[in-house]
Amino acid sequence: MDNKLILQRLGVILAYPLAYAYVRFIMDLTDGFIVDPSMGGGHFMIKVSYPIFAILFIIVNELVRRGRRENGKLSAASVFWYVMTFMTGLTACFGPAQGLSLFAMHLCAVYSVVVSNNILLGGKTSGFIIADLIDGFCVKSFAGFPNFVIDWKCFAKPQQVIDGEVQRPAKKGNFIAVIFIGIMAVLMIISLSLMASIDSDIAYFFDNFFAELGTYFDHLCVKDIGDIMGRCFIAVPICFYLYGLFSRSAKSDGQRETRVAVWLNKIRGKGKAVSAVIVYIAAGVFVLLYFLFFIKRLTYMMGGFTGTVPDGMLVAYYARDGFFELVGIMAVNMCVYLAIILFGKTDSEGKFAIPAKILVTLLMAESIVFAIVAMSKLGLYYSIYGYTPKRILAMWGTLALGFASAMSILTVLRGKPHIRAGIIFTAVSYVAISILSGVLEALA
Secondary structure (H helix, E strand, C coil): CCHHHHHHHHHHHHHHHHHHHHHHHHHHCCCCCCHHHHHHHCCCCCCHHHHHHHHHHHHHHHHHHHHHCCCCCHHHHHHHHHHHHHHCCCCCCCCCCCCHHHHHHHHHHHHHEEEEEEECCCCCCCCCCHHHHHHHHHHHHHHCHHHHHHEEEEEEEEEEEEECCCEECCCCHHHHHHHHHHHHHHHHHHHHHHHHHCCCHHHHHHHHHHHHHHHHHHHHHHHHHHHHHHHHHHHHHHHHHHHHHHHHHHHHCCHHHHHHHHHHHHHHHHCCCCCCHHHHHHHHHHHHHHHHHHHHHHHHCCCHHHHHCCCCCCCCHHHHHHHHHHHHHHHHHHHHHHHHHEEEEEEEECCCCHHHHHHHHHHHHHHHHHHHHHHHHHHHHHHHHCCCCCHHHHHHHHHHHHHHHHHHHHHHCCCCHHHHHHHHHHHHHHHHHHHHHHHHHHHH
């Protein structure tokens, strides 16, 4: 049998178990997800469910992808996003923000499907990442809803055509095989019964095995049958959704994504109608405003570096005072930068004039200064009051915005987008900071 056909069949068969695993591992957050040790299963803690689902998700996507595409090789980008899907699921077990990690796992999972099938709008991770995620979460998955039914045709027996006539395989062989397996099963039972009559240890093993198995199913049927039926029902639309995402992406040749990318570029090009003068004034106002702010509050903001605080002020209050406002200003500056590159006029090569480059560079440099000041205040607070998950998460947000500001400067000066580096840094740094949080939590 053709290997691709085997993979296609496995992908269809495992789609519903994957959907059920999603309902059981991700959606069901009750304490009931623990197997009673007396039932012989041991403890299976709910926290391990997230990385387990990530692995199952990757396996099923690879089965569908390799069964539907000619080139089944994994690219480096695919491996990276598979790893990030697993790691974000893992950080949901012990990271500082379980909800954020689960959200990140969903983003990485869907994005890994799009990347592995090489159907990104920009051809690689780019500024179209939001559109790529929308394509995966909405377009591919919902448009591929019927595929779970359609793709069952892969189980149809291949027909051979000889001399213009379709040759149908005989069904007699299959029927005889079923009879043979039934005979072997009966003979095995008889053989085991005879051995159990001779050896007391074998008899004891089977008596206990079937007793424990019966007790387990009694417990299962009495207590959990309602929950199981509910999960089975909810897993049906999820199965259609997930398999639709896999199958539709695997069957796509990327031409539609190319057309959408061209259309988005045209729309973005038409939006660049703001004159250079207005851009200069807008950026200049922000740059000047922050410069005056630095002059006025320089001594106050430097306290995080020197470890000194104004007289009469508690260290805890000083460390918190202004931190989130500084991070908020950095986020505003990123929005200013995005507005400039989306609406500001550029030359034929898509580059800004020198004055615009200078002003945007200064604006992003000021954001980096804000990030440094915010980190100093957070470091002061951390050195005195120690670790908490929220503080380390705030550290990650500050680092991510600071790195984004640095990449924005490189984008403006070099005329080449560096958003890919920013996306990769954001993902990797979140995983790293979550692992660090878990280590600190264990040592606390």
